[in-house]
Amino acid sequence: xxxxxxxxxxxxxxxxxxxxxxxxxxxxxxxxxxxxxxxxxxxxxxxxxxxxxxxxxxxxxxxxxxxxxxxxxxxxxxxxxxxxxxxxxxxxxxxxxxxxxxxxxxxxxxxxxxxxxxxxxxxxxxxxxxxxxxxxxxxxxxxxxxxxxxxxxxxxxxxxxxxxxxxxxxxxxxxxxxxxxxxxxxxxxxxxxxxxxxxxxxxxxxxxxxxxxxxxxxxxxxxxxxxxxxxxxxxxxxxxxxxxxxxxxxxxxxxxxxxxxxxxxxxxxxxxxxxxxxxxxxxxxxxxxxxxxxxxxxxxxxxxxxxxxxxxxxxxxxxxxxxxxxxxxxxxxxxxxxxxxxxxxxxxxxxxxxxxxxxxxxxxxxxxxxxxxxxxxxxxxxxxxxxxxxxxxxxxxxxxxxxxxxxxxxxx
Amino acid sequence: xxxxxxxxxxxxxxxxxxxxxxxxxxxxxxxxxxxxxxxxxxxxxxxxxxxxxxxxxxxxxxxxxxxxxxxxxxxxxxxxxxxxxxxxxxxxxxxxxxxxxxxxxxxxxxxxxxxxxxxxxxxxxxxxxxxxxxxxxxxxxxxxxxxxxxxxxxxxxxxxxxxxxxxxxxxxxxxxxxxxxxxxxxxxxxxxxxxxxxxxxxxxxxxxx
Numbered sequence: 001x002x003x004x005x006x007x008x009x010x011x012x013x014x015x016x017x018x019x020x021x022x023x024x025x026x027x028x029x030x031x032x033x034x035x036x037x038x039x040x041x042x043x044x045x046x047x048x049x050x051x052x053x054x055x056x057x058x059x060x061x062x063x064x065x066x067x068x069x070x071x072x073x074x075x076x077x078x079x080x081x082x083x084x085x086x087x088x089x090x091x092x093x094x095x096x097x098x099x100x101x102x103x104x105x106x107x108x109x110x111x112x113x114x115x116x117x118x119x120x121x122x123x124x125x126x127x128x129x130x131x132x133x134x135x136x137x138x139x140x141x142x143x144x145x146x147x148x149x150x151x152x153x154x155x156x157x158x159x160x161x162x163x164x165x166x167x168x169x170x171x172x173x174x175x176x177x178x179x180x181x182x183x184x185x186x187x188x189x190x191x192x193x194x195x196x197x198x199x200x201x202x203x204x205x206x207x208x209x210x211x212x213x214x215x216x217x218x219x220x221x222x223x224x225x226x227x228x229x230x231x232x233x234x235x236x237x238x239x240x241x242x243x244x245x246x247x248x249x250x251x252x253x254x255x256x257x258x259x260x261x262x263x264x265x266x267x268x269x270x271x272x273x274x275x276x277x278x279x280x281x282x283x284x285x286x287x288x289x290x291x292x293x294x295x296x297x298x299x300x301x302x303x304x305x306x307x308x309x310x311x312x313x314x315x316x317x318x319x320x321x322x323x324x325x326x327x328x329x330x331x332x333x334x335x336x337x338x339x340x341x342x343x344x345x346x347x348x349x350x351x352x353x354x355x356x357x358x359x360x361x362x363x364x365x366x367x368x369x370x371x372x373x374x375x376x377x378x379x380x381x382x383x384x385x386x387x388x389x390x391x392x393x394x395x396x397x398x399x400x401x402x403x404x405x406x407x408x409x410x411x412x
Numbered sequence: 413x414x415x416x417x418x419x420x421x422x423x424x425x426x427x428x429x430x431x432x433x434x435x436x437x438x439x440x441x442x443x444x445x446x447x448x449x450x451x452x453x454x455x456x457x458x459x460x461x462x463x464x465x466x467x468x469x470x471x472x473x474x475x476x477x478x479x480x481x482x483x484x485x486x487x488x489x490x491x492x493x494x495x496x497x498x499x500x501x502x503x504x505x506x507x508x509x510x511x512x513x514x515x516x517x518x519x520x521x522x523x524x525x526x527x528x529x530x531x532x533x534x535x536x537x538x539x540x541x542x543x544x545x546x547x548x549x550x551x552x553x554x555x556x557x558x559x560x561x562x563x564x565x566x567x568x569x570x571x572x573x574x575x576x577x578x579x580x581x582x583x584x585x586x587x588x589x590x591x592x593x594x595x596x597x598x599x600x601x602x603x604x605x606x607x608x609x610x611x612x613x614x615x616x617x618x619x620x621x
Contacts, residue, residue, distance in 0.1 A: 037560060116509055122534070126507040127560045225512060229469045230476055233426065274468040308588065312467075331605075354589065357562055358597035387589070393563040 009201030025379035033070025036389030048119025051104040079103035088153035111162035136222040141238040209257020211265040214246040273308030301325040348382035361401035368405030421453035443488035454523035458608035475519035500551035504533040505564040510557040517607040537571035566598040
């Protein structure tokens, strides 16, 4: 049962985020909170238990959010980007999104070559990791362009999943049946977590659904990152045609997320940092921009996480209409970004996790005071970490110092 | 022909660079000239990267060109023509299985004359100790992409210190999440979050710049 106070708290939190995205000054700065591997350590469990034991995972998340409340909930059963499967099953809206993140128990069934989980392929206290690899030859671009869905299903899926390598075989059929069983169980577990979060005053539903720059599908899942960089020089026309073909499929997939209640399309960019502004503008940005505009036309805003240094490409966001969404910045200087994008694009980030890992509470207080002092005026700012994962050994007093500083300096 | 090779390499004209290198190698002393020119070109690409004119895409393309050309150049070199300015043991630390950053750095470091011993990814701390004992490097390079790698690097350096080897080597850490603060935290001697800076600092640590 969600109490009226908690319902009100959830509304306040959602309104705070929304106001920042709309470039306004809320009552106080919206704060995403910190999280990652440290959530499991704080609960006294291994990373393996956190990734594979639903009850322990839920208990750890609740303990964390009770002690470290923020404006959005963090933690839960995470997973690794399994976009190939969403593309392959895009014609089945009830399934495509279900397959997107491959978490630990799902990977036990599928045995993905790109996936490494703690207590399975890695040490019990390691972070889960995605390993890129080449799953497509340059000669196959024409096949990809002609039909990305068919190509992803028939050619790529068997190459990335050890248990789907022979489509139609008893092994592959058994894997899909088992996957359905795992997903049904997880749906029930996720329902319990959603209820617990609502009881802690976190907004229900209406969250995010994923979206990807089309070139990142090629780089992360098909050709591997260094190869797509070379392909841009060697086969520029084919890379462009492939990005356009993939765009159609991915927009369709993201809008399935909207139909299921999501309001924001969340794009984690990957190849961005690798490209010169010239290559970015010519090969990466056109289909990414069109993607953002097309989901916007359907009533969604977007969140774009710019991995690494995005400084040379920041100005491209000005091609979009003001209020289109927000950028989450990793190494890009948030102050410079504010100078360029103020009044146009909301900015999130600014807390360097390196400082949280290695600093002292006093230094962190000083760091946060300066950050909030520079970033809050004028609104359009969401305070959060530059990357989502704090390691297990992060000193808890440093984490507490961040939350205390947001409380102390975060009021408008 | 050396100037043309240098220019086409630095301008990222892959086909032309490979074609000229193949031609040049057939001339007298050609293999050594190709090697020297390609090293010079890699250095220039690194400089352009640090100046903000080139990006990772150019480093990757340059590394690929360098490897393509070396494949047919190295077998033609006489012993003694490949001089090394020092040895580095290089690996991704325990818990991290990423290799792209390490591999980009590796080819650039080799092109700069560093003898790189790549010991792999997700390395138990002792692997670094064993490799230091075996190869007696001047430098140790530790790479990590994910935040978990920070504490893993710290522990690896502690284990190296416990083995009594810390004072024999300089340690440079590299990867997406490293910074000055992280370097101080883990007790390394230098840090770089891009390959060009990493190579420049490695050479400085070797006293070669």
